[in-house]
Amino acid sequence: MTSLLARIDHHASIGSTPWHRASALGKLVVAAGVIGIAITSPSLMLLLVVHGIAWLLVASSRLPARVALLAATYPLPFLGLFLLARWDGTAVTPLVLLLRPLTASLVVAWLVGTTPYPDLFAPLSRILPRQTGDGLFLTYRALFALLSRSERLSQSMRLRGGFSGSMRRRLSLAGEAMGTLAVHSFDRSQNLYASMLLRGHSGRICGCRHFAHRSSADLLSLAVAAVVATSAVLLWRVA
């Protein structure tokens, strides 16, 4: 899961498509619109159209196919169970239940695959309570360092027989490993907070305003928004 996060983040940072140059704010609006229509549309035709648009967005972002599929199909195992429970003998119900989350997942994959996380978090942090917004940045900052540490920890546990024995022993040792990560997290966070204070931290991490910088690439977001809105108006009542 987190390796997927790392790969998406990498692509978002090094990609060079027009979507990567477009502002995060514009893309957030497009994503909200497409997802909103996908999950509320009473029309299968409209749902098919926005699903097609979602595929076009992902394809034009040049997100590696494997990464895009992994991100987009994440909900499938649970969805399979859900479809089985909701099966009513028709093809429309499972199709709708499948297309809605897949469209949303594809759009999210496009959004995060073309927008570095700090740019994505910056507008959100402005509408969230202060400490929650700060938490987004600090979690993201801590995650990758912690991941490499947990990988090393996992390797040493394996080498020293930490994964052998009864299930209870293995789980208990896994818990102790989590305890070492908690201690490490505490020590690291103390240092980080001290550095933040030394650098003039005033109690708020705002993130850069890069997310709202407009460029000619934003015309693309505008065009997609227009197509989505027109489709919604024309097809909302079409069965």
Added chain:
Amino acid sequence: MSHLHLPDGVLPPWIWIGALLLVLGILALAGRAIDSRRVAYQGALAAMMLAAMAVPLGPVDFHLSLAGPVGVLLGAAAGFQVVFVVSLILAFIGHGGLTAVGLNTLVLGLAAATASVVYGALARRLAPAPALALATATGQILSGLLWFGVVTLALRAPVFPASLAAHPPRLEVVSAVVIALWILGLLIETVVAYGVARFLARVHPALLPATRLSGESA
């Protein structure tokens, strides 16, 4: 299994919008009860939750949540806030829908907050390891019940606004799988929580709330 894997589009808007508004309200209130000097620690423990969730424990992407231990280490308010951050980041990689962030937060946040409260009551009588294990188990039970309630609501909601469920949902299909995974998750989270507390009690007892109350500062 307390983590809600409901994707976008399977919940009626009144559920997820209501949940999101409720969560934003709780976050605004929780912000007043949180020590802003611990913001980096909260971020680090949120990252630890994400790292723990990255380790699959079997089929259907079953994984640890660590909501109980994190709730106890940070307290109910900060634990809830951390759970929201984790749920939002997870939604950005398709792990649970963006519209399910509010519900994810409520379900996992309930586990964290419950564990914090129960640990506070148990730590006076029990050693840290059994206290944290029992607190985590209680949190998992309550959040599992909430999770199951949400899934039941989602299954009973019509697919289209105008379509009424002509065929009642097969709740037994979901129940069979979910209850088995829930019990498994409950056991795993409890044993892992026991290990976390046993380690912290030996190596860094000041991190555990009961020890902090006894005079040391974390």
